[in-house]
Amino acid sequence: MIDYQAILDTITNSLKHSAVKGEVPTYIPELAKVKDTNFGMYLNLVDGEKYGSGDWDKPFSIQSISKVLTLAKAVPLMGNKIFERVDVEPSGNPFNHMSLLELEKGIPRNPLINSGAIVIADMLVTHLDDPKEEFLQYVRDLTNDQSISYNEKVAESEARTGFNNYAAANLLKSFGNLINEVEDVLDFYFHQCSIEMTCEQLSNAFYMFANRGKCMRNTAHLTLNQVKRINAIMLTCGFYDEAGEFAFEVGLPGKSGVGGGIAALLPNEFTITCWAPGLNTQGNSYLGMQALELFTTQTNRSIF
Ligand code: GLN
Incomplete structure (x- = not known):
């Protein structure tokens, strides 16, 4: 029997006080206010066991991790038509790179870089009557937690400074x-x-990707084939130009966000989340990457 609680606690205690923590991002002013001393982890085994350590119950901004959830919402609505407008190749570029695979057609390389996620957002805006309300309700249902919300201050903060995303959206618009x-x-x-979300809520939200498409409420949202595809996209594209490094060090499909969160999973086995706000130069949580490497190495549980 693996003592998961002891492993999470040991990892948390060894990394929480690291002198080097990475840098909290400043390009979204609201996120610059978050303390880099926060550190939390949460583990959900598919069989129902749960373990948390450190600041696992403090909410943080999930940022790009949301791109997996919008993709999961869009897949059953649009089917394979999605992949006529967004490709599924790793970009090898930073998250905010324009990387449109075929420039003359304006097709983003994958749905997890900003330009790809903006195309997915466009699909949801088309298909949902009240996109913000319905997407939030979807996330609440997946997580089985009605308290999850948008942070209006963070959304406004990014709208004021998100010039890169305006550029990407305009470029996509110019390509039709x-x-x-x-x-x-x-x-x-x-x-x-x-x-x-807290680490616990995020781990719950990702539960369906480990649980053959069924969420915390045991409702089926995705087919096995859809889960396979979304997990493959996370593995190859979830960490931008560090996707290879994450596969090499951690060996799980996962997704990072500039809020310092990471959500990852082992199909049919567990979901694991980590939050440490300091980022490395690729925009992924500096300590979060290390924490998950320690976890999969010490438990010997990864897809490889
Ligand atoms: N909202 C952020 C942006 O669009 C998300 C980036 C991220 O988390 N990697 O720049």
């Missing part, structure tokens, strides 16, 4: 790969990124 108005799509996108 954005149906709705730039302002409407980005309002949705900035809100999805502003969702706040």
Whole structure:
């Protein structure tokens, strides 16, 4: 029997006081206010056991981790049509790089870089009657927690400084790969990124990716084939130009966000989340990457 609680506690105690913590991002002013001393982890075994350590119950901004949840919402609505407008190749570039695979067609390389997620946001704005409300309700249902919300201050903060995302959306619009108005799509996108969750809530939200498409409420949201595909996209594209490094060190499908969160999973076995706000130069949580490497090495549980 693996003593998961002891492993999480040991990792938390060894990393929480690291002298080097990475840098909290400043390009979204609201996120710059978060203390880099926060550190939390949470583990959900598919069989129902749960373990938390450190600041696992403090809410943080999930940022780009939301891109997996918008993709999961869009897949059953749109089917394979999604992949006519967004490719599934790793970009090898930073998250905010324009990387449109075929520049003349305006197709983003994958749904987890900003330009790809903006196209997915556009699809949801088209398909949902009240996109922000319905997406939030979806996340609440997946997580089985009605308290989850957007942080309006973070959404406004990013809307004021998100010039790069305006540029990406305008470029997509110029290629005809954005149906709705730039302002409407980005309002949705900035809100999805502003969702706040604790490590526990995030681990619960990702449970369906480990549990064959069934969420915490045991409702089926995705088919096995859809789960396989989304997990494959996380593995190859979830960490931008560090996706190779994450596979090499950690060996799990996962997704990072500039709020310092990481959500990862082993299909049919567990979901694990980590939050440490300091980022490395690739925009991934500096200590979070180390924590998950320690976890999969010490438990010997990864997809490899
Ligand atoms: N909201 C952020 C942005 O669009 C998300 C980036 C991230 O978390 N990597 O720049």
